[in-house]
Amino acid sequence: MQAIAADVFKALSDPTRRAIFEWLAHDGEQTVHRLTARAGVSQPAVSKHLAMLKHARLVRDRREGRETHYSAQPRALAPLIDWMGHYGVFWRERFSRLEDLLNKIEK
Amino acid sequence: MNTPNPTTRSLVIEKDMPHPPEKIWRALTQAPLIGQWLMETDFLPVVGHKFTLRTKPVANWNGMVDGEVLAIEANQRLSYTWVSMGMPSVVTWTLTPGNGGTRVRMEHSGFPSEESASYKGASYGWQKFIASLERVAGGLDRP
Numbered sequence: 001m002q003a004i005a006a007d008v009f010k011a012l013s014d015p016t017r018r019a020i021f022e023w024l025a026h027d028g029e030q031t032v033h034r035l036t037a038r039a040g041v042s043q044p045a046v047s048k049h050l051a052m053l054k055h056a057r058l059v060r061d062r063r064e065g066r067e068t069h070y071s072a073q074p075r076a077l078a079p080l081i082d083w084m085g086h087y088g089v090f091w092r093e094r095f096s097r098l099e100d101l102l103n104k105i106e107k
Numbered sequence: 108m109n110t111p112n113p114t115t116r117s118l119v120i121e122k123d124m125p126h127p128p129e130k131i132w133r134a135l136t137q138a139p140l141i142g143q144w145l146m147e148t149d150f151l152p153v154v155g156h157k158f159t160l161r162t163k164p165v166a167n168w169n170g171m172v173d174g175e176v177l178a179i180e181a182n183q184r185l186s187y188t189w190v191s192m193g194m195p196s197v198v199t200w201t202l203t204p205g206n207g208g209t210r211v212r213m214e215h216s217g218f219p220s221e222e223s224a225s226y227k228g229a230s231y232g233w234q235k236f237i238a239s240l241e242r243v244a245g246g247l248d249r250p
């Protein structure tokens with residue numbers, strides 16, 4: 001699970017990959033061709049981005065004839081959504097430890 | 108005490124503490140003291156200083172943070188980057204004296220601003236992405 005979370009963060013650390021993911025999430029399944037036209041970068045570059053998104057399980061691919069169709073898998077975003085909850089708990093706990101420490105140490 | 112900001116996706120914790128700012132400042136900036144409440148660290152209160160914070164790994168988190176000091180105003184304000192699991196963020200502490208004590212404000216802003224993104228259009232920066240995340244992930248259950 002930890003490895004998967006790291007993969008998701010890494011995959012989404014690139015703005016082009018975030019853009020591709022958003023297109024797929026908002027507009028549904030698309031071919032590599034169509035994504036290449038939208039991204040304005042070469043097809044090999046788009047394929048490489050898609051491979052990273054797929055590795056992080058953020059997209060799924062489907063062969064149909066000569067075309068590969070990609071679709072978003074928003075469930076893979078869960079580790080990112082957990083982020084706020086995780087740090088909320090973390091900092092509240094750290095704040096109380098800070099207060100305990102301040103009560104212990106002198107001026 | 109704990110308010111997520113929907114536009115910037117930052118986490119803010121604010122608390123009044125019955126201690127002078129100078130004392131709280133020490134706890135925020137001296138490595139041996141930081142180690143007692145936050146995490147083990149080689150932090151130094153010097154702008155540009157790079158440090159690490161380490162604690163025991165827990166589920167979904169390796170317990171490791173890389174940081175760099177961004178801004179320091181003694182006894183008032185401290186800001187550093189917080190990079191964990193490849194995800195960048197910024198932590199800013201603000202101390203305001205008052206009522207015989209100090210208001211301690213910590214803001215952990217989710218993601219850095221667009222400037223760090225190499226993408227020229229900047230329309231797919233982290234901020235926007237995170238803002239749209241909840242729409243995208245509509246059906247997801249929060250744990």
